[in-house]
Amino acid sequence: MIIQPIDYLLVVWFLLAAASTAYVGWDQFRNNPEPTVMKWGFILVTLYMGPLGLLLYVLADKEPRPGTHERFTAALWKQGVGSTIHCVAGDATGIILAAAITATLGLPMRVDLVVEYAAGFAFGLFIFQSLFMKEMMGGSYLENVRKTFLPEFISMNAMMAGMAPVMSFLMMGRDMRAMVPSELLFWGVMSLGVIAGFMVAYPVNVWMVTRGLKHGLMTERRPGSRFDLQRSHEQMGHHAGGHGTGHAPGAAEEHPRHHEVESDVTAPQLTAVAGVTALMLLAGLVVPGLYVNLSLSAHDVGGRIMPPGMIMDFDTPAAAMRDMSAIHPRQITYRAGKDARGDTVLEPRIENGVKVFDIEASVIRWTILDEVEVDAYAFNRQVPGPRLLLVDGDRVRINFRNALPESTTVHWHGLVVPNEMDGPAEITQTPVPPGGSYRYEYTVEQSGTFFYHTHDHADRQQAFGLYGALLIEPRGSTQIRADLEYTIQLQEWLKRRWLTYPAMLMEGSLPNFFTINGKAYPSTDVIRMKVGQTVKLRFIGTNNNFIHPMHVHGGPFEVVALDGVTLSPTARYLADTINVGPGQRWDVIWKARRIGKWLVHCHIPHHTTNNNVEEKGGGGLTMIIEVAPGS
């Protein structure tokens, strides 16, 4: 699924890798006179390294003209490439297979790395090196295993020293889809790892070639094969020049089928190089562990994508990462239209005198601005969730269903309810699992402005939109009335790189969008009234992080209720700014004194921008009261 910019690059990369591999495979078997093991080595390495593998093949190994392979590949740097290729082909194949298997099994990263090293070593030693040597030099298989053990050890150490940090840092990095083998990013990280491993392994391979410890590129012209020069000369009718002269420069000399490796390496040299590559390996395995948490597995955090800038350390727990990660767009089950509005009144069914509401939490895509969509957790597919209108004394039943990918609950903020109906996860109830349901039932004993919200990982879930207004009428007529009413529910959002993260007062998680009733200005509602009319504004701190100083232009309002409690007439007071903290409710009455456009807005100016952009005079927590002449 394409959900991040890197995904486009990965698609292009793997198309190039496929084309490069197809070309190398075709050319190897059609045109290149080298041993079969070496052909497969180049094919595998090109599969892993894409266009870079193709580049190495064309520059170092592809026979430029028939009969020139021996001379063409003689240069030391090319022999080094050949030597590295047969190391990387075997080692990387083992490492990649092991990585895919350990990720699927859910082993911690640090165990992964050890298994990958062992698998890479085994694959390289028992398959590529020993088979290659056997084909080239004859001798028994076991003898070759023994002879190639140290060269393989040195080369594998260097290879893994380059590959391990790439895997550790990127798989445990911001985008942990890199841990999941079914994701393209996993294979992208493997590719990059192999490229890094190749670069680190190359110098030691050059050295081993110079000391006769390893073979590089070789030429194989089996008598009678298509690469047998004599045969091809005869076919072409060149009988005159004798055997192996003239037409194929560089291929003329007798070429023995088997090469004995005669090494002039000394024990101190070998010990020093083996020791240093072992240290490099150790560093490559251990150092990333100082920065990222290698005790985690793909089952813990695989597939999670973290907000850019979040601090992720070697001791950041998996639960913290899951908590702060983005909504994966794959989980979205409903896309609300551009004009969809939240806070719509949910009409109850009456069953034996009980007001029954059906509420479901699910993952939706929601439009907060004409050009800005967010991914959200929502009650009944809207942000805020549906408005529940109750009357003091009502018996209420809420059939709640959880269609989220994680457990959740519902809490009735400020209400006096039986404890098991209160909602705190793990405290008064077992959280409702994905696909599960719970029946909340209670009798209302209060009136005023309240709200409901998730009480399971609220830092994540409420930040994604799981809240809604709960407005309770008094039984008598004690409620303070106005000509109009408008409810204001606040929220902070974090949207970056196409994904929505839960906004938190944490490094990397600070919000960049702000909404009133699920919409950012200029998409917020306009309250229309006439001079002389009054409006009752109910501010609800449904947001998670900030105390928003909400301010109304055009003169003071009267504060008439706080947290669902109506103030006595002597306790009411005039103000033009109130600090709406998370969880708080303020009812204020504002009178339209003059015609024109009067603002309601937060007084933290960053909160009246959209991703730091002010448009049409505001943004985020801004809305307009438009006052017409009185009648």
Ligand SMILES: [Cu+2]
């Ligand atoms: Cu604010």
